[in-house]
Amino acid sequence: SPEKTASKKMLRHVVLFKFKDSATPAQVKEVETAFLALPSKIKEIKSLEWGTNNSPEGLAQGFTHVFFVTFDDEAGREVYLPHPDHKAFGKVLGPYLDKVLVVDYWTQE
Amino acid sequence: SPEKTASKKMLRHVVLFKFKDSATPAQVKEVETAFLALPSKIKEIKSLEWGTNNSPEGLAQGFTHVFFVTFDDEAGREVYLPHPDHKAFGKVLGPYLDKVLVVDYWTQE
Structure with a gap:
């Protein structure tokens, strides 16, 4: 869970996936x-939370999956993005992916 | 901050805004x-966290703002969405908004 000590700013990495209709x-x-x-x-990766969209507002643009990743800082993200295991994940995802959206932000409360 | 007791599932409400270029x-x-x-x-609203996008990946589709809202459950969301103060917020936002994307999910860890 994205436990965050009150004072400590964390770097959030929010990843949304829309899968191809053909994905089983x-x-x-x-x-x-x-x-x-x-x-x-x-x-x-200091914490990871995820879920599937259940918004009644119909503003999800087809995205179904949300992965909410937390790093301590940009240095953590810089290790993550090119990391071989992250690249390997990308290969698992690739064939089934229709759309991806990524926004990162520093927690500000 | 989105403190989450280890066991307690929370309902997350993730709101992304892209503002009009004309917005000052x-x-x-x-x-x-x-x-x-x-x-x-x-x-x-049990917690609210927000920030502006700083992802180096260029996959934000123009969205700059992320607001990460937490409810206890769907009943909380059902009070929030039609709430007069939420509607009033929508009026403040409306003139400056280019795009909004909303995904909600139950935390699953």
Whole structure:
């Protein structure tokens, strides 16, 4: 969970996926499992939270999955992005991915 | 901060804004301030965290602002969405808004 000590600013990495219509539930599960395995492989990931969209507002633009990653700082993100295990995840995701959206931000409260 | 007790599932409400190019810094600040005032007016908001995009990946599709709202449950969201103060916020935002994207999810860890 994205525990955040009151004073400590954290760097959030918010990743949204829309899967191809052709992606099967098993393939989507494979991607979820692969993402959830990343914290054990990349220590710069301080926390990971995720879920599937249930907004009633109809403003999700087809995105179904949200992965909410936390780093201590930009140095952590800089290790993560080119990390071999992150690249390997990208290969698992690639064939099933229709759209991805990423926004990162420093917590400001 | 989105403190989350380890066991307790929370309902996250992730709101992304892209402002019109014509929106001035002061107008954007007005929207930020108005959003940040909502927790004091709508008690169903259990926490609010926000920030502006600094992702180096170039996958933000123009979205600059992220507001990460937490409710206890869907009942909290159902009070929030039609709430007069939320509607009033929408009026402040409206003239400056280019795009909005909303995804909600139950935390799953």
